[in-house]
Amino acid sequence: MAKRKGTYTVVFDEPISVRASAAVGSKKESEGPIGHAFDVINEDDYFGEKTWEKAESRMQQTAIQTALDKAKYQPSDIDCVFAGDLMNQCVGSTYGLRSFGIPFVGLFGACSTMAESLMTASVFLDSGAAGRAVACTSSHFCTAERQFRLPLEYGGQRTPTAQWTATAAGAAVLEKGDTPPFIHAATIGTIEDLGITDANNMGAAMAPAAAATIKRFFDDTGTRPNDYDLVITGDLGKVGGTILRDLLRRDGYDLEHCQTDCGLMLYDLEKQDVHAGASGCGCSASVMCGHILPLMHTGQLHDILFIATGALMNTTVVQQGESIASIAHLVYLSSKKKGGLVS
Amino acid sequence: MAKRKGTYTVVFDEPISVRASAAVGSKKESEGPIGHAFDVINEDDYFGEKTWEKAESRMQQTAIQTALDKAKYQPSDIDCVFAGDLMNQCVGSTYGLRSFGIPFVGLFGACSTMAESLMTASVFLDSGAAGRAVACTSSHFCTAERQFRLPLEYGGQRTPTAQWTATAAGAAVLEKGDTPPFIHAATIGTIEDLGITDANNMGAAMAPAAAATIKRFFDDTGTRPNDYDLVITGDLGKVGGTILRDLLRRDGYDLEHCQTDCGLMLYDLEKQDVHAGASGCGCSASVMCGHILPLMHTGQLHDILFIATGALMNTTVVQQGESIASIAHLVYLSSKKKGGLVS
Numbered sequence: 001m002a003k004r005k006g007t008y009t010v011v012f013d014e015p016i017s018v019r020a021s022a023a024v025g026s027k028k029e030s031e032g033p034i035g036h037a038f039d040v041i042n043e044d045d046y047f048g049e050k051t052w053e054k055a056e057s058r059m060q061q062t063a064i065q066t067a068l069d070k071a072k073y074q075p076s077d078i079d080c081v082f083a084g085d086l087m088n089q090c091v092g093s094t095y096g097l098r099s100f101g102i103p104f105v106g107l108f109g110a111c112s113t114m115a116e117s118l119m120t121a122s123v124f125l126d127s128g129a130a131g132r133a134v135a136c137t138s139s140h141f142c143t144a145e146r147q148f149r150l151p152l153e154y155g156g157q158r159t160p161t162a163q164w165t166a167t168a169a170g171a172a173v174l175e176k177g178d179t180p181p182f183i184h185a186a187t188i189g190t191i192e193d194l195g196i197t198d199a200n201n202m203g204a205a206m207a208p209a210a211a212a213t214i215k216r217f218f219d220d221t222g223t224r225p226n227d228y229d230l231v232i233t234g235d236l237g238k239v240g241g242t243i244l245r246d247l248l249r250r251d252g253y254d255l256e257h258c259q260t261d262c263g264l265m266l267y268d269l270e271k272q273d274v275h276a277g278a279s280g281c282g283c284s285a286s287v288m289c290g291h292i293l294p295l296m297h298t299g300q301l302h303d304i305l306f307i308a309t310g311a312l313m314n315t316t317v318v319q320q321g322e323s324i325a326s327i328a329h330l331v332y333l334s335s336k337k338k339g340g341l342v343s
Numbered sequence: 344m345a346k347r348k349g350t351y352t353v354v355f356d357e358p359i360s361v362r363a364s365a366a367v368g369s370k371k372e373s374e375g376p377i378g379h380a381f382d383v384i385n386e387d388d389y390f391g392e393k394t395w396e397k398a399e400s401r402m403q404q405t406a407i408q409t410a411l412d413k414a415k416y417q418p419s420d421i422d423c424v425f426a427g428d429l430m431n432q433c434v435g436s437t438y439g440l441r442s443f444g445i446p447f448v449g450l451f452g453a454c455s456t457m458a459e460s461l462m463t464a465s466v467f468l469d470s471g472a473a474g475r476a477v478a479c480t481s482s483h484f485c486t487a488e489r490q491f492r493l494p495l496e497y498g499g500q501r502t503p504t505a506q507w508t509a510t511a512a513g514a515a516v517l518e519k520g521d522t523p524p525f526i527h528a529a530t531i532g533t534i535e536d537l538g539i540t541d542a543n544n545m546g547a548a549m550a551p552a553a554a555a556t557i558k559r560f561f562d563d564t565g566t567r568p569n570d571y572d573l574v575i576t577g578d579l580g581k582v583g584g585t586i587l588r589d590l591l592r593r594d595g596y597d598l599e600h601c602q603t604d605c606g607l608m609l610y611d612l613e614k615q616d617v618h619a620g621a622s623g624c625g626c627s628a629s630v631m632c633g634h635i636l637p638l639m640h641t642g643q644l645h646d647i648l649f650i651a652t653g654a655l656m657n658t659t660v661v662q663q664g665e666s667i668a669s670i671a672h673l674v675y676l677s678s679k680k681k682g683g684l685v686s
Contacts, residue, residue, distance in 0.1 A: 001344070001470060001471045002470045002471040002472040003471050004422070004471070004472075004473075004474065008446060010471075010472040010473075050663075051663050053659055053660055053663060054660075054663065054665075079347065079531075080531055084449075084451055086432075087657065087659075088431040088432070088657040088658070088659065089429075089431070089451065089453065089655060089656065089657040090451045090655070091655070091656065091657050091659070091660050093451075094534060094655035094656070094668050094670075095655075095656075095660060095665065095668060097534055098534045098536055098668050101533050101534075102533065103351060103531035103532060103533050104531070104532065104533060104534055104670060105450075105452075105459065105463060105531060106427075106450060106451035106452050106459070106655070106670075107448070107449060107450060107451060108427055108432065108433045108436075108449035108450060108451040109448075109449045110432065116448065116449070120448060120463070123466060123467050123470050123472045124466050124470075126470045126472070127344060127345045127466050127467075127469045127470035127472075128344045128345040128346050128347070128353075129345040129347075129353040129466045129469070129470075129529075130347075130353075131347065147659075186472075188422075188423055188446035188447070188448060189446060189447065190444050190445065190446050190447060191437060191440055191441045191444075191447055193441055312432060312433075312434070312437035312438075312449070313432065313434065313437070314430065314431040314432040314434050315431070316396055316430075316431065316434070316490075317396055317397075317434050317438060320393075320394050320396060320397065322397075322438065325437050325438060325441050327437075327447060327449075
């Protein structure tokens with residue numbers, strides 16, 4: 001069973017085990033600081049397919065298959081997969097998962113999807129509605145540019161606050177078990193909107209959502225930023241990260257020495273020309289599933305807050321003058337099953 | 344706690360109460376056979392807003408507010424809202440729910456969203472991750488036409504198999520409680536695709552998904568179609584309904600005398616020029632929340648299988664030659680808390 005702690009936070013009596021995880025990326029991701037962490041790298045952006053959209057579906061399929069292989073499970077061993085992505089009608093997931101035949105709960109959380117899927121899968125496992133689950137998401141630079149900004153052929157100039165959508169996917173296999181790390185708690189985000197209208201400054205739009213969710217988790221649990229090895233947001237980038245720390249400092253929480261962001265870890269910001277950092281559902285998914293969760297599995301990291309952030313707008317409502325609504329979901333993971341910081 | 348029954352079905356030890364529900368529609372819906380069942384009708388399609396997209400968001404907001412009023416709850420009494428819709432990036436939900444401040448789990452299931460949201464909310468309530476929840480979805484004829492087919496100004500000819508997207512929303516308030524009806528069980532759908540490529544024949548594309556889910560529920564529970572007052576699909580329309588009954592007859596399940604479809608109930612197919620029936624997330628949402636759930640509340644209907652069906656494609660992948668992947672989620676509701684047909 002789960003219980004509510006404080007107003008917003010869910011704590012699992014029996015923490016949920018992440019049995020295995022996998023990350024898939026393309027050439028650019030392999031050249032970044034955590035390039036070694038990818039299980040599968042494709043040298044071009046097509047992954048053997050004829051279109052970018054089909055390539056993104058193939059990435060989700062590959063990420064899940066690789067995670068299942070590492071867990072030594074077949075698709076038929078999995079009761080439910082929780083997935084979504086940035087493409088219209090989440091077709092990265094729906095077409096990527098079509099061949100598995102696993103019962104599917106489609107999620108939409110934009111770039112917050114990796115945290116949303118880990119959290120939702122954990123609740124299904126906790127209740128007994130599923131015995132084993134997979135959480136998965138993806139993004140693709142070319143599908144995102146085509147859909148949200150400009151056709152690549154246009155060669156549009158990128159602003160300094162723009163982030164680079166990762167061509168990457170991540171998947172994790174979850175169960176009630178004894179393989180570290182463990183999901184102990186989660187804070188479900190609310191929709192926040194401080195009126196940012198610049199679709200090239202997503203970090204600023206999403207920072208208030210991250211600040212609200214993180215503050216609520218600390219308030220609800222009585223823990224402090226320095227209790228954790230890492231408070232890892234994804235994907236606020238350079239601009240959003242600064243705003244987040246400023247907002248939380250006003251609330252009495254100092255993240256200066258323990259916070260980082262998936263959008264700052266995937267690429268080398270000096271050498272890879274990505275401006276304010278990485279973004280896209282696949283950014284935090286691959287950083288977590290390829291890099292952070294394995295470090296927790298081997299005991300090199302112990303207590304992590306993972307807060308994935310998503311911008312919830314589409315191009316039509318932005319053209320109609322709407323500001324960018326955002327959300328952030330938080331998951332608390334520990335390398336220990338018992339004796340976590342929150343109970 | 345929930346338990347798995349058979350391979351695909353989830354049964355709740357303590358069934359989840361639907362405390363209240365509400366439906367919102369426009370003029371066309373008010374003129375149909377269940378026009379009296381709508382709590383709020385707007386005489387035009389704009390609901391006081393300047394664009395159709397904002398109107399759809401306003402419909403979700405109104406449906407939730409009305410359901411909360413009927414339940415005598417404030418937004419702050421609700422731990423989590425589960426919602427999604429057909430618009431790109433689910434902006435009907437994200438902008439419609441923005442002002443409530445309720446923690447939000449975004450779902451994507453296309454027109455299966457009402458069943459998906461009832462099922463997912465039930466699991467969260469079952470586990471204790473939420474104490475009270477809202478499930479909600481919407482659709483709007485004009486936002487759907489603009490996004491999926493042709494601008495309305497084009498005046499395109501509709502094919503005989505085409506369905507009419509409902510301008511409607513439905514919301515339900517769920518909790519562990521004693522107000523009928525009760526959600527006893529659910530079957531999570533898998534992604535099915537038999538190769539239909541005609542975006543004007545959604546009923547045919549979705550029928551195999553409905554057949555697969557319904558067959559699994561009967562197989563898992565050992566119950567039969569005639570055990571239920573109604574097997575209500577949404578929204579297969581005239582064409583898809585015939586295919587569904589044919590497919591299930593081959594599997595040994597005869598739906599001839601107990602099945603109907605939300606897409607056949609919302610409009611008068613003779614008089615309202617909707618061709619093969621109604622469709623859209625708001626179709627099954629409003630039929631269930633405005634008509635069926637209230638009939639169960641007052642004991643006029645007892646045992647219902649609700650199977651909402653969704654087509655999971657977008658326009659880009661269809662232009663790239665993909666067939667239409669579909670899904671159907673099933674929820675078993677009873678007017679009785681104890682002594683349901685499945686335990």
